[in-house]
Amino acid sequence: xxxxxxxxxxxxxxxxxxxxxxxxxxxxxxxxxxxLLVNAAxxxxxxxLLLDGEPLAxxxxxxxxxxxxxxxxxxxxxxxxxxxxxxxxxxxxxxxKFLIWDPNSYYTVLHFDTAVNGFGRWxxxxxxxxxxxxxxxxxxxxxxxxxDSLSLWLINSEDTLQVANRRAYLEATxxxxxxxxxxxxxxxxxxxxxxxxxxxxxxxxxxxxRGEVYSFIGIGETGSTGEKQPRALVIRQKK
Numbered sequence: 489x490x491x492x493x494x495x496x497x498x499x500x501x502x503x504x505x506x507x508x509x510x511x512x513x514x515x516x517x518x519x520x521x522x523x524l525l526v527n528a529a530x531x532x533x534x535x536x537l538l539l540d541g542e543p544l545a546x547x548x549x550x551x552x553x554x555x556x557x558x559x560x561x562x563x564x565x566x567x568x569x570x571x572x573x574x575x576x577x578x579x580x581x582x583x584x585k586f587l588i589w590d591p592n593s594y595y596t597v598l599h600f601d602t603a604v605n606g607f608g609r610w611x612x613x614x615x616x617x618x619x620x621x622x623x624x625x626x627x628x629x630x631x632x633x634x635x636d637s638l639s640l641w642l643i644n645s646e647d648t649l650q651v652a653n654r655r656a657y658l659e660a661t662x663x664x665x666x667x668x669x670x671x672x673x674x675x676x677x678x679x680x681x682x683x684x685x686x687x688x689x690x691x692x693x694x695x696x697x698r699g700e701v702y703s704f705i706g707i708g709e710t711g712s713t714g715e716k717q718p719r720a721l722v723i724r725q726k727k
Contacts, residue, residue, distance in 0.1 A: 519591035520564040524615070524725060525555040528600045528631035528707045529608030530716060537597055538573035538582065539565060539589075548575060549599075551715070552707050554723045561703065561723040567591035576607050587612075596666070596703070600631045600658055611658075613666050617701045619727045624696035625668035627703055628652035632718045634710025639682040640720070642694060644675055651704065654684060668701045681706065681720050690719045701725045 525537050527549040534548035544563055545555030557563050567589045573582025589595065594615040601608035618625060628640040628651045637654040651670045677694040681704075696702060703725065708718040 519567065521567040521589040521591060522562040522594045523555075523565055523589070524561045524594075524596040524703070524723065525549065525563065526596065526598050526703075526705055526721070526723070527551055527553055528598060528705055528721070530602045530633055530709055531606075532599065532603040532608055533577035533606030535599055535607065536575040538575055538580070539570045541571065541573065541582075543575060544597075552721055554705075554721065559724060559726075561725040562594060565589065567593070574607065574610075581607075598629070598631070598658075598705075602633055615666070615668075617668050617725065617727075619699050619701065620671065621699060623671040623673050623698055625701045626651055626670050626672055626696070627666060627668045627701075628655060628706065628720075629658060629666060629703065630655045630706040631658050632706040632708050632710060633657060636710040636718075637684045638689075638706050638718070640704055640706075641680045641682065642670075642672060642677050643680065644677045651679075655706075672696045672702075674698050679704065679720060679722075681718065683710075683718075689717075692720075692722075694722065697724075699727070 523544060525545050527535050532551050534550050536543040536545050536548045544565060554561050555563050569586050569588050571584055572587050594617055596613040596615055599608055599610045630638050632638060637656045639653050640651040642649040642651060649670055655665060674696055678691055679694045680688050681690040682688055703723040705721040707721050709716045
């Protein structure tokens with residue numbers, strides 16, 4: 489089985505030989521790196537990211553799922569140089585490459601596109617979340633396969649916030665608009681996921697908590713129904 493990957497340009501400074509700069513495993517001590525793992529790939533098998541052969545998420549992720557520990561999408565892991573691989577269904581895939589995960593940093597590992605033999609494309613986003621004492625912050629990433637561009641609105645009785653306006657599919661544009669750039673005060677909100685013809689594809693309640701950030705990941709396929717119907721995967725992320 490072949491596996492493909494795309495990585496955010498400029499993020500990875502080097503690949504190092506096996507054994508070089510490997511660190512003693514001290515997962516219970518010191519600063520951590522924080523990783524959000526999302527499976528947004530159509531027709532994907534259950535997946536998990538492997539760091540030095542160990543799965544990151546406590547359970548393998550089906551399509552439309554994100555890793556969660558204590559209701560937090562960011563999973564804490566040992567920083568430093570680690571081998572990377574994937575668990576895809578019951579199969580382990582690795583080519584013994586290394587990545588560097590910085591301490592006290594935040595990353596999103598996004599599995600997206602349409603899967604071939606159970607696996608799609610993947611990309612790493614270096615997040616820059618700002619945890620505010622007064623508000624929550626949100627972002628939207630469009631992983632709905634197809635040609636539709638999507639908008640995301642947050643609405644309550646007093647205000648309407650535009651999180652994203654006609655954001656194109658990730659594969660078509662590369663990685664853009666991944667910052668947590670919209671401040672949301674705590675309260676009773678609802679979100680609307682809207683297509684380019686101003687048709688509301690999905691609406692649901694959203695109750696943000698101050699001091700946290702949230703990712704809205706558009707998943708599914710343009711024009712599909714059922715499991716592949718376009719919708720938003722809402723992920724709560726804490727410091």
